[in-house]
Amino acid sequence: MTDSERKFGWVDDWAKMTGERARIDAKVHKTAIVYNTKMGKVKEFYDGTIQRMDSGESKGGIMREKERINRIMSLLQRIWEQQSEMRFNQIISNLQHMYSSQNEGYGQRMLIENGEEVKSSYLDFFYLEDDKWEEFLQRMVDSQERDYK
Structure with a gap:
């Protein structure tokens, strides 16, 4: 050696x-x-x-295909227009929490508080693929449209 x-x-x-x-x-x-x-x-x-x-x-x-950007932004716009009193980041935060709750706590982070690990409200969506997010947003739009008919 x-x-x-x-x-x-x-x-x-x-x-x-x-x-x-x-x-x-x-x-x-x-x-x-x-x-x-x-x-x-x-x-x-x-x-x-x-x-x-x-x-x-x-x-x-x-x-990734560039067309996904317009599709996702269009879905976000449609969702936001139905809840126009909300701020943009409120909409995003609410959507992330809904996605997480529907997908086994995806993105949920733990934190240490008084030496114990506890759930936090912080969600990390860095690794969520756009196609999964787009599918979720499409379901939200479809649901909104059914509710407003």
């Missing part, structure tokens, strides 16, 4: 522990982790399923 191998051997252990911690966090927060393998980049979900990311990747993420 060379001096440099001995000096920096801890880095491999640290990297392995970091990966394990990320996997634990993904399970707790019902998210996913992304990492490289010999076969390419993969996404490992909190339930243990692993999905190979396709080769049409750009800057580490899957390329």
Whole structure:
């Protein structure tokens, strides 16, 4: 073993522990982790399923269609117009809480208070894919339209 191998051997252990911690966090927060393998980049979900990311990747993420932006913004507009007295961020916050409650607490974060882990009202939707959000918003619009007929 060379001096440099001995000096920096801890880095491999640290990297392995970091990966394990990320996997634990993904399970707790019902998210996913992304990492490289010999076969390419993969996404490992909190339930243990692993999905190979396709080769049409750009800057580490899957390329998404631009048309989704107009669709999602249109759905948000329709929802907001039915509740125009609300501020934009109120609408977004309310929609996120509704999505979370309908999807096993997706995005729910815990916090430490007086040394105990407790649920917080903070939701983290960073990893929610747009298609899931769009489906949810479409259901909300459909529901609003049924209610207002």
